[in-house]
Amino acid sequence: MQVEFTEGGPGEYDLVVAFDGIKSAMRRRLFGPGHEPVFSGFGVWRVTFPRPPRSPAATSTRALARNPAFIPLNEREMYMFLVTMEPGQPRHDPARFDVLVRERMAGFTGLPGELRDSITGPEGIVYSPLSEVMLPLPWHRGRVVVLGDAAHACAPHITQGAGMALEDAVVLAELLGTSMPAEHALTALGERRWPRCKLVQDVSHQILLNEMSVTAGSLPAAIKRMRDELALQTARVDVVLNQPALSHERLEVQNASKTFGTAKVLDSVDLQLAPGEIHALIGQNGSGKSTLIKLLSGFHPATRAPASW
Helix, strand or coil: EEEEECCEEEEEECEEEEEECCHHHHHHHHHHHCCCCCCEEEEEEEEEEEECCCCCCCCCCCCCEEEEEEEEEECCCCEEEEEEECCCCCCCCCHHHHHHHHCCCCCCCCHHHHHHHCCCCCCCCCCEEEEEECCCCEECCCEEEEHHEEEEEECCCCCCHHHHHHHHHHHHHHHCCCCCCHHHHHHHHHHHHHHHHHHHHHHHHHHHHHCCCCCCCCHHHHHHHHHHHHHHHHHHHHHHHCCCCCHHHCEEEEEEEEEECCEEEEEEEEEEECCCCCCCCCCCCCCCCHHHHHHHHCCCCCCCCCCEE
């Protein structure tokens, strides 16, 4: 790849990897303007505070169209993100961020109210519109690939955005370390990463919609549902995300063969399956479909070595 830098000077590289964020210029360059971030109608305000001695563990608060949540960072600091309706995707003046946050937190008492009242200036407040990107596969053109938020940006509600980007990098490094040609490795990367990233985006999006659709009449039920169901919902997602992102999560079969007497039913089958993938075995009666399933499940031993999975 021949690369010309904006600061001057050319370079030659085997691969170009763009982790250039939700407003990715490389995504636009490779795939055109049809994959720009989609605004959700909501925004998030982020502020770091000194952590009060009596502050609880991670806490989420329900209100009407504004939901502050608090996450301890360490013994001394805590982090607040405040989700609010922002119709029309406004461009707020950073010099007024403190005023805007206090306005949006009006009426809160307890810890949220105390933290609101401690805000004395705009310094340290970050505002971001909540937008999403889910780039269809492939995520590459030739030997140029976009990853992280450039390919799959999501709402922050299960705090997995940075984690997904880090996994992208780890899986990319693993695939490039194989004998696979670079463009094949990039195709495999997208196929492995897309279902996992889509799950994170879908769950985060649904939590966002659920919490921001609360009305005065539904608020008591929403609080009860959050207490009763949110932990279970998060645990179900964790079951998937706790599975390793690397290749040992895949079912791999190499050179699997099976004969019954003189009948060769399977001959040197190679197969790779990843969690979340759906495959169909299609063939005539006697083509070996059931035998392959029984071999994978251990019901039948393979006839010829080497076979591994």
